[in-house]
Amino acid sequence: MDFAKYAAYRVTDFLADDDFIDGVLQPTAQTALFWSRLAERYPAQQANLAQAAAILRSYRQQDTFADATIQDELWQRIAAEVGPAMLVAARLRARRWPTVLRVAAAVIPLGVGSFAFWYSQDQQVRTAYGEIKTVDLADGTQVVLNGNSSLTYQRGWGHRTRQVWLRGEGFFRVAHLNQDTAQVQPGERFVVHCRGLNVEVLGTTFNVNDRPGKVNVGLVTGKIRLTTALPNQPPTALTLAPGDYVEYAARRISAPRRLAHPEHLTTWSRRQFSFTNARLGDILKTLQDAYGYQVTYAHPEAANLQIEGEINVAGVAELLETVSASLHVRIAQQGHHLVVN
Missing domain, CATH: 3.55.50.30 (Phage tail protein beta-alpha-beta fold)
Known part of the structure; x- marks a missing residue:
């Protein structure tokens, strides 16, 4: 990516930049270094970087509100912070964001400060090629990461919805928190995000392989629900049963196919x-x-x-x-x- 093109960016320009959005919501060591160096090269941009990042972060942290009145109130609060002109561009851009990001949360300005400091608030575990690492999350969930993979989650994880961002391959043993599957509380939801596909679970074991070009999801035990929210397309959802295996590529979820031995999905962890x-x-x-x-x-x-x-x-x-x-x-x-x- 080119530093120079960001020299005169406004907040709305950053909100419309796919590389910036991906860097904030799907961070890697490489993108973290890029945005940190950008902030150092253009100190005057630190406020815009921080404010745009705060908007994205605020959306990701809160729960989705379907009620249009509540959404309108949210946008008015954002307008008070970033101004009417910025509101128009941000609102247009928000229509392209995944549904999980279009949520009711007032923007909390971070002010002028180090974008690198804000960025460090996300926790990330990475593995090198050929390395397998086990991550124990605060709620008792265990994630085994394959080589060349990363798991990202927020500091203080687990106090609201349990959300993680996966790149690469991971096997999840999710802690079962709820007692009533018909009444799932926000803090009981567990969602894995990868390249436009969301995997929502309650208590289960499953494998997600997110590699360039496609995402493969296989359910070993329990129950998971796959959802997508893509620009100019209605949301889609698919519930998997144990042994189901699907591929997500070209923004489409394939029809599930049955695996004779779903336990083979996890042999790589050994x-x-x-x-x-x-x-x-x-x-x-x-x-x-x-x-x-x-x-x-x-x-x-x-x-x-x-x-x-x-x-x-x-x-x-x-x-x-x-x-x-x-x-x-x-x-x-x-x-x-x-x-x-």
Whole structure:
């Protein structure tokens, strides 16, 4: 991203900037560094950065109000803080935000200060390639992160709705707080956000794989509800039963398919690999996403070769050996570079 284009941005410009919104709501170490350096380079922009971030943060923290009167009151309070002109642009932009962000919350101005300081209020756990890490949240929920993944949540997490933001792959064992599924209180909801898809649960175990291009969700036990809220599209929702597996790509949720062994979704957390009727390209992409391997095909069509039946192996070396023997291909390894001949 280019620093210069932000030199003259107003609050409404930041609210209309997809990179800024993604950096605030789906932070990574790289984006945090970018916005911190931007604030250092343009001190005059610190107030605008802080105010725009406060608006986004305020929306994310509160509960959604469907009542139009309450929403109108909210916008009037925002107008009092940011001015009528800014209100128009912010309101237009808000129509493009996910529903979970369009919530009743008065904007709390942060004033002139370090944007980097505000940014540090989000807590983030990251894993390196090949690293598996277990995160214990304050409510008793446990999240196992695969390699090259991150889990973001707010400081003081759990006092309101329990929300986390996932990039990469994670297996969730969610603590069951409510007793009545028909009367779920705000603090009992647990929501995982990833690339426009929201996974809402009450008490369950499930796997989410959020990699470039698509998000895969598989339910092991319990019950989860998937929702989307996309620009110029009506919200969609889908409830999964144990064993259901769906793909979210191109802003659409696929029809659920049944898994014969949903427990295989979590074999990666034990550093094992499990595939059923998998293509070579999909198998090696797993190594790319979670372990940082680079893959080169001497003949690109080899990526479509399929292994019929199941593979259950422990470790990368055994996986490569099994794939090579099953498909009669040669996979040369040079460090983290794989060449398929």
